[in-house]
Every structure is written in structure tokens, then in C-alpha cells.
Amino acid sequence: MPHATTADGQRIAYQVRGDGPPLVLLAGQSNSHAWWNPVRPDFEASYRTITLDWRGTGHSDKPDEVYSTPGFADDVIAVMDDLGLATAHIYGASMGGRVAQWVAINHPDRVNALVLGCTSPGAAHGYERSRELRRALADPKRTGRVLLDLMYTPDWLAANPGPHPVLGDPNMPSYAKARHLVASNKHDAWDDLPRITAPTLVLHGTDDVFSPAANAPLLADRIPGARAELIPGARHAYFHEFHTTAGPIALEFLAQSD
Template identity: 60%
Template sequence: MKTGFAAAPDGTRIAYQIEGEGPALLLLAGQANNHHWWDGVREDFQADRTTVSFDYRGTGESDKPDVPYSIDLFAQDALAVLDALGIESADVYGTSMGGRTAQVLAAKNPRRVRRLVLGCTSPGGPQAIERGNDVRRALAQADRAAAARVLDELMYTPEWLAVYPGPHQTTGDPAMPDFARGRHLVASSRHDAWDLLPRIEAETLVVHGTEDRFNPTENAQLIAGRIPRAGIELIEGARHAYFEEFRALAGPAVIRFLTSQP
């Protein structure tokens, strides 16, 4: 894997990683996570694509400024990485908060996004279907070990957890400062791309697990209904980390979409 740094417009250093061969595929991770989010599945794409990832500001090897973060800012960081690598146009695959970032990136920079995959994500704002209050309370409980178990169970099925008890790369960057974790939470919660989604020109695949309570599955239909050229792939029985646990289904579906003829 090749690594380097891009300079965001505000001077923040953004660490990036490149691996594989072929046209560029930009991978955007979930909230409070770095590029290791993709460790379990990244190799699936590398026969057909040069995978490009980066550590969000506040995570991994990127700078961690204690200033307000936003999804728009994360999208600008993604553009800075593409610019640093001389990539004019890339396929983009964003999951969870990465899907929110991908929405903004594609809507505001249509010439930079060839095809778009939005996984387990939400349009945000008042039109989105929010997780239930029971889920919110369970994640916010004072017993942090219990809250961590709840998060695992929202990401993966009991059958998966029985074989792979963790720790999991998808449940947060363990070295992330608390202030940055809070900045990520605020950025994600303030996302509202409802009015932006119709501006997405890229052909789009919306992927979601049918048993996702962390980000309810109904959001997939909402997003696909707002993007002019969008289709849906629902992964039966999958929870939030569908791309890892149901890799044998999700990976090929994404590859078929990215490599199919227009």
C-alpha cells in the first residue's frame, strides 16, 4: 500500500492510502473511523480498481484540528486527496457517514464522480428515517462496555459475532481523541442532502441491509427516489456492516455495477 498526505483547503493534512490496479475507486468510511474500516473487503475491488482511501480529519494519521467539522468539509478533504493524486474522475463508494460525504461530493462535483455507490446511509434532515429511541438510549448508556456490545450487535448478526467476536475495525478508531469523536457526531447529525440529491448526475447504486436498525433500511428507498439514475440492492438479513459480514453478496454486486456497460 502506498501512502501520502494531501493538503485540504484550510491546510489540514489528510493521510491517504492507495492500492490495486485500474481506474480509481474512492472508498469513504463511516463516522469516527479511518481507512481500516475497509480492511475486511478492500482486496475484493483491487483486481479491477485502484482503491483510494483516506483518514478523515480527526482520525488515523490525518491532522486533528479542534474546529467544527461538517460533511461538506469531509467532501472537500476527499477532493483534496483526488487532486493530490491527479485523479480527475473516480468511482466513489461511501458507506454510513461515508455515504453522506459521497452524496455531497457527487452533487457538488458531478464531473469528478463517474459512478456512485451509497451504502447503509441516509439523506439526513427531517425527511430521513431516524434510528429508534431504544437504539439511541442503548448506545448512550453510561456502561460503555454494554454500549460497545450494542454497537457490535447493530453492526453484525449474532451468528457472525459468535465466530468473530472482535474487536472490529468498523466500530471506531480507538486512538481518536474524544473531541474529534464529538466533532464527527455533530457533522453527521447535521447532514441534510435532500435538496442536493436530485443534482447527482452519476449512475448510482444504493445498497442496504434489510435488518439495519442503526440506519433504518427505509432510507435506501428515500435516497434512490431522489437521485435521477439510481437503483437499489438490498442484502437480506444484513445489519449495518453488510459490506463485511455479507461480503460474498455485497462485493460482487458493487463490482458488477461498477464494471457494467452504460
């Protein structure tokens, strides 16, 4: 598996599939590239898809040090550099959407089009999950079940018992999970969002309470020229359960910037 080396000497694993213009897919907090596996084929017919394992996950290095969403964005650029990509489309979901914001803010000349899925500008100005939900997620006896219910509708879970690749990298060290949580919680791109120049689509499920759906119009209003699309009935993993709706929306948008 190929690796890119970052400015601070860390090795970031990445994966490439498909043909066409490059599309970088960025996973959620504490997840490896496996987050995108169920829907990656939807994009491979039109794009050369690129995923990566965040530092702390998968086959990437796992330093026990401070992580941040701007730092993760620099790791994305390191992967693009290793592949010789001057530009790419960027599609980030959940924490990946937070990282994607910084890629577009700090490296505007590297982003052709931007898709931000089920994400937020950060706690300081965004809409956060409830206190009750945070308590439930902190209970190790309930976390897995709570996460599943946040990601998918009951009917879909009944018909799809798993495994579910969006629940986190099972081999991730506990210290790295804590580092990811802090990085995501400290994300705050609010003041810089108006600097985004890439065409931007914001996608969100209407029934997402993990990252509340009210964040979608908030981001779209803050980013010049952006538009929001809400997927009716979808929860946090809208891109998976509702991929037959969400995938074509993203593909149509990206095609306008090819």
C-alpha cells in the same frame, strides 16, 4: 504515508492499493481507513482503491473545529487532486455515504459512478434510529456491545470474535468524536440529491436499524436514475459480513461505468 493538504491547510492521510480505474472508499463516522480493510481485497483485483483517514482520525490532522459532511467531501477532492485524479468511482458507507452524496452534488464532474451504502439523506427527511437505541448508544457501559449487535448478526459474531475495525478509531480524541457526531447528525442533502448526475447504486441490509433500511428506497427515489439493492438478513456492516453478496453487486455496477 502520503498526505494531501486541504484548502484550509489540514493534512489528510490517504492509502492506495491495487491497480485499475480509481475507486475511492469512504468510511463511517469516527472511523479511519481501517473500516475497509476486511473487504478491500475484494476490489483490488479490479480497481486502484483509495482510502483516507477523515480529519480527526488515523494519521490525518485533528483540528478542534467544526466538521461537516460537505467539508469532508472537500477533503476527498483534496486527496483526488493530490493523486492527480480527474475522476473516480466513489463508494461511501454510513457517514461515508453521506459525504459521498456531497462529493457527487458539489463535484459532479469528478464522479464516474456512485455507491451509497447503509446511509441516509439526513435526519430532516430520512428515517432515523429509535429513541431507545440512541439512549443505549449513549451509555458508555453498553456502547461497544450495542454497536456490535447493530453491525453484525449474532451467528456471525459468534464465529468471528474480532477485532472488528468498524467500531471506530480507538486513538481518536474525544473532541474529534464529538465533532464527527455533530457533522453526521447535521447532514441534510435532501434538496440537492436530485442534482446528482452520476449513475448511482444504493446498498443496504434489510435488518439494519442503525441506519434504517427504509432509507435505501428513499434515496433511490430521490436521485435521478438510481436503483436500490437490499441484502437480505444483513445489518449495518452488510459490506463486511455479507461481502460475498454485496461485493459482486457493487463490482458489477461499477464495471458498467469503467
